[in-house]
Amino acid sequence: MxxxxxxxxxxxxxxxxxxxxxxxxxxxxxxxxxxxxxxxxxxxxxxxxxxxxxxxxxxxxxxxxxxxxxxxxxxxxxxxxxxxxxxxxxxxxxxxxxxxxxxxxxxxxxxxxxxxxxxxxxxxxxxxxxxxxxxxxxxxxxxxxxxxxxxxxxxxxxxxxxxxxxxxxxxxRPTREITLSQERDAQNAIRLFNVWANQPLPLSACAFDGEQLYVRLSGSEETLRAARNKMGGDILSDDTLFWEKVREHTHVFFQRSTQPLWRWSVPATTPPIDLPGEWKIGWGGAQRWFRSELTAEIIRAAAEDVGGYATLFRGKDHTGEVFHPLPPALMALHHxxxxxxxxxxxxxxxxxxxxx
The missing domain is CATH 3.30.465.10 (Uridine Diphospho-n-acetylenolpyruvylglucosamine Reductase; domain 3)
Incomplete structure (x- = not known):
């Protein structure tokens, strides 16, 4: 007990x-x-x-x-x-x-x-x-x-x-899940994420690591078969471990660099963002993980330019401001x-x- x-x-x-x-x-x-x-x-x-x-x-x-x-x-x-x-x-x-x-x-x-x-x-x-x-x-x-x-x-x-x-x-819990993967560039990965999101498909996770697009589907055997035939791609073996690594930040993207890690929240249709650094895309395009030594001012200004915001997730000095600055009216409400x-x-x- x-x-x-x-x-x-x-x-x-x-x-x-x-x-x-x-x-x-x-x-x-x-x-x-x-x-x-x-x-x-x-x-x-x-x-x-x-x-x-x-x-x-x-x-x-x-x-x-x-x-x-x-x-x-x-x-x-x-x-x-x-x-x-x-x-x-x-x-x-x-x-x-x-x-x-x-x-x-x-x-x-x-x-x-x-x-x-x-x-x-x-x-x-x-x-x-x-x-x-x-x-x-x-x-x-x-x-x-x-x-x-x-x-x-x-x-x-x-x-x-x-x-x-x-x-x-x-x-x-879903009765069954599979993950499909296919090689794409960032532009096409974002496009496909948004096309699929507007269709009656059993999506339960999407990610892009810079080279490969990954889509998890959840549902019945028949539903998954029909979705795979429509979307294409190869079935990823051991997909449970793959999504666990994405969730727990043990995926190679999160481990291969000591640069500060930023979490961006942007409109899902936002095209690839032209800033120097490493990118990983999640949530069908709405979440962007970004590793870079750029200043907070540059990163947050770029996020605002595309209608989003950026949070310093890991690394760097966390004694400064970590979350995106709030407008005065919203900060007053927090107070x-x-x-x-x-x-x-x-x-x-x-x-x-x-x-x-």
Whole structure:
């Protein structure tokens, strides 16, 4: 039986003490994504002891677990029931937790076709910067109680509250999957990704590594056969390992260079971007991984020119700004949210932006 423990009282007490002393806290779970965002600082607040699956209804396609629950434990249970997280979350280490998954809001190759983390969060329980335990949302998709605060926690990197418990929607696993590959240049790979996306094809992942285009298809035997005949390409052997390497950044593209790694989000139809460096394309063209020593100013200006934005994902000095600068009105909204949830600015201060 998996280990379960409710550590909410100890976490709440630590936050109340920090609020009284105005001591910054650095929230720690599995620490597999500690590289993401600006350099964390403050007194460590360990939350990994708060763990355990509290509710799972396979027939309702909903699972609820404490934030410190290992992601591997949850996905193993889902697999036993033929279910999965639709967004195919990256681990970046065996200690990955559910709370880290939600706090970072990162999704894997299936995201454009199965949905993002935010799309699947139904409800959360958190402790805010005042030490108050709050619950938002529930265990159903429809929530008309007002602002969807539960989804606001996704990607907030712990700056608004310490996650205690999360309810998420899950989906059935596909009956079968294959991956097709074919040699293309970047221009044609992007074109095909967008052509296929507008057709009734069972797409579940797309990637281009500079030489080869890869497309994963999910569905019944008959559906996959018809799609392959229409799309062409060779079946990739051991495709499960291939997509795991893409998801976990152990693919050769992510390993062969020590240059800073940037994550671009752009319109899927954006043609190849003319900047010196190495590129890898994902999410059917909407996600571009870029390795380069170019300055942040040049990279972000180029991203804005094509209607996108760029985030420094790994490498370089993370004491500076990592995320794309926000327009003044949006930054003002972030300030108001921070003031409402964490008025003493003790929860992961500066982890997203220096002034937050």
């Amino acid at each position: 998996a280990w379960a423990y409710d550590d909410s009282e100890a976490i709440q007490e630590a936050i109340r003490a920090a609020a009284a002393a105005q001591t910054p806290l650095c929230i720690r779970g599995g620490s597999t994504k500690a590289f993401y965002g600006r350099q964390p600082h403050g007194k460590p607040l360990e939350v990994s002891k708060h763990r355990g699956i509290t509710s799972y209804e396979p027939t309702e396609l909903v699972i609820t677990a404490r934030a410190g629950t290992p992601l591997a434990e949850i996905e193993a249970l889902l697999a036993e029931q033929g279910q999965m997280f639709a967004f195919e979350p990256p681990y970046f280490g065996p200690q990955a937790t559910l709370g880290g998954l939600v706090a970072c809001g990162l999704s894997g190759p299936r995201r454009p076709y199965g949905g993002a983390v935010r799309d699947m969060v139904l409800g959360v329980q958190i402790i805010n910067g005042k030490g108050q335990i709050l619950r938002f949302g529930g265990q159903v998709m429809k929530n008309v109680a007002g602002y969807d605060i539960s989804r606001l926690m996704v990607g907030s990197l712990g700056t608004l509250g310490v996650l205690l418990e999360i309810s998420l929607k899950v989906l059935p 108001r949210l921070k003031q409402a949830f964490d008025p003493h600015r003790i929860l992961n201060p500066g982890r997203m932006y220096r002034e937050l």
